[in-house]
Amino acid sequence: MPEGDTVHQAARRLHSALAGRVLTRSDLRVPQYATADLTGRTVLDVTARGKHLLTRIEGGLTLHSHLRMDGAWKVYAPGERWSGGPAHQIRAILGTVEHTAVGYRLPVLELLRTQDETQAVGHLGPDLLGPDWDQETAVRNLLQDPARPLGEALLDQRNLAGIGNVYKSELCFLAATTPWFPIGELPTATVERLVTAARRLLEANRDRPARSTTGRRDPRLYVYGRVSRPCLRCGTPIRTANQGAPARDRPTYWCPRCQLGPTP
Structure with missing residues (x-):
């Protein structure tokens, strides 16, 4: 998507x-x-x-x-x-x-x-690349359902608009947290930093023909699409599993060593 x-x-x-x-x-x-x-x-x-x-x-x-x-x-x-x-x-x-x-x-x-x-x-949250961007509202939206898994909360466009499955996996890696970690158990400062990182990454890639979250040409991504390949930080093989309701689940990638929290 x-x-x-x-x-x-x-x-x-x-x-x-x-x-x-x-x-x-x-x-x-x-x-x-x-x-x-x-x-x-x-x-x-x-x-x-x-x-x-x-x-x-x-x-x-x-x-x-x-x-x-x-x-x-x-x-x-x-x-x-x-x-x-x-x-x-x-x-x-x-x-x-x-x-x-x-x-x-x-x-x-x-x-x-x-x-x-x-x-x-009208149902969308603040647009990460739009003139209506409001970080405080985005953070507040994300935290309104504390039990929700981090990955699902990030994908919900009603919270903040613009994050898709690639950025979901990459942001969870940068937060050193698995996508299944309840977002309400994260410190508010961590959620704020995560939202800041989301905006920074989307802004950095809005003019690039090929998306990069690592700042490199190869590999361009930390975990997304890299199942069984070594983590760029610790060398542990990247894992994958689907996340979300059956009709809307998406493949999700994470490092089992660098990212703490529950997994399937």
């Missing part, structure tokens, strides 16, 4: 290609909006809110999309071959004279009144 830094990069690409330009092509390939025609309207801006994308369009309209696991927006120049996937995976096309933005495999695509955007993103 794309994380906050990746979604902000997508918003920046779409904004650069579409903002201030009149739509000459509009094709929303979901039944509810199949007859919607946005041609002739100017794209005002494209912005990210956590992992959500909001494309604001003249006339008080917003096209809301979410990439979830496999979605992607691709931008093409005139005559350039579209390469984001087969045609049947296309869910949206927004074209101007200069560029065409194509949305592939978008599980969430809806056309809203701009004044109603809160219906789509």
Whole structure:
């Protein structure tokens, strides 16, 4: 699943290609909006809110999309071959004279009144990369359910928006705590440092083509995706297990020596 830094990069690409330009092509390939025609309207801006994308369009309209696991927006120049996937995976096309933005495999695509955007993103906590960032609120949100496992609390976008499965595992490693440790048993100062580290990492990676939490080119990550490989700090093989409810569980990585706390 794309994380906050990746979604902000997508918003920046779409904004650069579409903002201030009149739509000459509009094709929303979901039944509810199949007859919607946005041609002739100017794209005002494209912005990210956590992992959500909001494309604001003249006339008080917003096209809301979410990439979830496999979605992607691709931008093409005139005559350039579209390469984001087969045609049947296309869910949206927004074209101007200069560029065409194509949305592939978008599980969430809806056309809203701009004044109603809160219906789509109003539940989100402070955005780690957004102008609404509020560290105190994020910490308070995380600690409101003290028994909740740290990893699950970090992934809950209602607490703070932008952390995905990669950052969850990496942040728990940096906190020297397993993702199953009850967050309320951590000192408040530790949670504050964790939130500070989350913002620092996302900001550091918002302009990078390849995400790095180690500060290196290789390996770029401490634990995520490194099962059975040696921990970069102690050499112990990294372990993995799923975390979360069965329908929403995610592979989680940790070092059994460097990270203290319960494990599956």
